Amino acid sequence: MATATYPPPPPYYRLYKDYIQNPKSAPEPLLPIEGTYVCFGGNYTTDDVLPSLEDQGVRQLYPKGPTIDFKKELRSLNRELQLHIMELADVLVERPSQYARRVEEISLIFKNLHHLLNSLRPHQARATLIHILELQIQRRKQALEDVKRRREEARRLLKESLGTLDGQ
Secondary structure, eight states, X not given: OOOOSSXXXXXXXXXXXXXXXXXXXXXXXXXXXXXXXXETTEEEESSOOOOOTTXXXXXXXXXXXXXXXXXXXXXXXXXXXXXXXXXXXXXXXXXGGGHHHHHHHHHHHHHHHHHHHHHTHHHHHXXXXXXXXXXXXXXXXXXXXXXXXXXXXXXXXXXXXXHHHHHO
């Protein structure tokens, strides 16, 4: 009985057997999927939109609208979370059978915090990209200054060497 260390290659490798001699013989790649699709039994969409808490069946604890003060709301939810955790500890000591409601409230606060943080992701990505581009500009300016400095140094050395050769 023979066993293989690795499984055989997938059968579509044969589509590329003449690729070295004729690169155009390979099949064209599939076009990207647009809209919704099913993957591992779940429905997904290619639209990059953060669903609202109501769409997810979660009560929203912070005000609705396009002008949300994220810093204020995150601090408020954080304080509320701390209070609920302290209340949970109190309930666990005094009335252990009534902990489930407190855990649900804490879960709701965490979901709201998570949603607020996820809505900040595009801003974070934009700020990160701006920072990276600024660093690139700074490095290029430094490299340019270094080239100019070395050019001037080379000119100075050439003048000195010409002066030395003329003086001989």
